[in-house]
Amino acid sequence: MRESKGVPKPKHRGTTPSADERLRRSKDDVRSSTLAATYELLTEVGLSGLSVDEVSRRSGVAKTTIYRHWPERSTLLLEACMQFSPRMQTPNTGSLKGDLEALALTMADRLRTGRWSSVLPSIIDAAERDTGIAELQRLQHAGFMSAFGTIVARAQERGELSPEQDATEITAAIAGPLFYRRWFSRQSIDPAFVRRIVNRAIA
Amino acid sequence: MRESKGVPKPKHRGTTPSADERLRRSKDDVRSSTLAATYELLTEVGLSGLSVDEVSRRSGVAKTTIYRHWPERSTLLLEACMQFSPRMQTPNTGSLKGDLEALALTMADRLRTGRWSSVLPSIIDAAERDTGIAELQRLQHAGFMSAFGTIVARAQERGELSPEQDATEITAAIAGPLFYRRWFSRQSIDPAFVRRIVNRAIA
Numbered sequence: 001m002r003e004s005k006g007v008p009k010p011k012h013r014g015t016t017p018s019a020d021e022r023l024r025r026s027k028d029d030v031r032s033s034t035l036a037a038t039y040e041l042l043t044e045v046g047l048s049g050l051s052v053d054e055v056s057r058r059s060g061v062a063k064t065t066i067y068r069h070w071p072e073r074s075t076l077l078l079e080a081c082m083q084f085s086p087r088m089q090t091p092n093t094g095s096l097k098g099d100l101e102a103l104a105l106t107m108a109d110r111l112r113t114g115r116w117s118s119v120l121p122s123i124i125d126a127a128e129r130d131t132g133i134a135e136l137q138r139l140q141h142a143g144f145m146s147a148f149g150t151i152v153a154r155a156q157e158r159g160e161l162s163p164e165q166d167a168t169e170i171t172a173a174i175a176g177p178l179f180y181r182r183w184f185s186r187q188s189i190d191p192a193f194v195r196r197i198v199n200r201a202i203a
Numbered sequence: 204m205r206e207s208k209g210v211p212k213p214k215h216r217g218t219t220p221s222a223d224e225r226l227r228r229s230k231d232d233v234r235s236s237t238l239a240a241t242y243e244l245l246t247e248v249g250l251s252g253l254s255v256d257e258v259s260r261r262s263g264v265a266k267t268t269i270y271r272h273w274p275e276r277s278t279l280l281l282e283a284c285m286q287f288s289p290r291m292q293t294p295n296t297g298s299l300k301g302d303l304e305a306l307a308l309t310m311a312d313r314l315r316t317g318r319w320s321s322v323l324p325s326i327i328d329a330a331e332r333d334t335g336i337a338e339l340q341r342l343q344h345a346g347f348m349s350a351f352g353t354i355v356a357r358a359q360e361r362g363e364l365s366p367e368q369d370a371t372e373i374t375a376a377i378a379g380p381l382f383y384r385r386w387f388s389r390q391s392i393d394p395a396f397v398r399r400i401v402n403r404a405i406a
Contacts, residue, residue: 176379203406
């Protein structure tokens, strides 16, 4: 079983790993090689073109091993997305508007350049016809977007925003127009547009 | 060649169609049967599961005939979507807010119940990996959303809205959050949410 290029080799710093450690590391390698190959393929061919055969070929992990770790193809796909999708750090500028602008500008940047922005539509499409994928996608997405909730809660603690304001509504008012331009209208997303969207969201 | 169930048979009202008319009608039937079967399949299996074989089987139109009418699979898919996707009528309530609310509520309703809302992600996903589909999708989408432009232009003529306001930005600020809840966060879209989104968009 060969190691995938993207997976760093563990460093031993002069100690000899025990048999148990070797076994565990090998399991970790299998998981990370498989997940890395899956995500790489997702970005190249989309979910519809992705086969476990090809994941196996590219990762060097046997198909039977892949199926033992992920009995459902959908959980493999989702785990690959969860692991490699960019996390968004929560900015802390001291103001609601500053925080939301910083977060929205980061998101706009990732929509323009990120691999995940060409992978996500595959998941969204698959979710339309598979309730298991839909539920996993919803959970993963809520985690990915949690920085919005943190920013809104902090602004409410500071008394900058009414406690009645729904964080998910502000999230939709900001992420929605950005996603819309990226995938639906296919228009450019420039920083001035992002700032005006943030202004509207907290108006 | 059998006729598809969904296609109404032409009525002759006592006249006998000429050979030319028969030929033309037959061509129209072929096109509409194929497009209806394509759209039906798109809603059932998505774009990734859709084959011309299955379109042929379901429509009763020979594969060679389908390829003669649509040499590219992507043009068949897009034409099916353009023909069967719901057109949105432009409301005319006399006020910008009234018009946008009426349009956004109609759109929210179609997102909840419409077939096209389970087809669109397939097109969006395919567009990520095919620039031809991406361009067709962008054009089709601009047409589908044109009611927003009409509403904004009318409000600007009435002096209700500054001529500097960009119609596509107001469209993104309204359609974006609705699409976001339907496909990304998978939250409900109730009328109160729709109204607050419209308020933000024209704030």
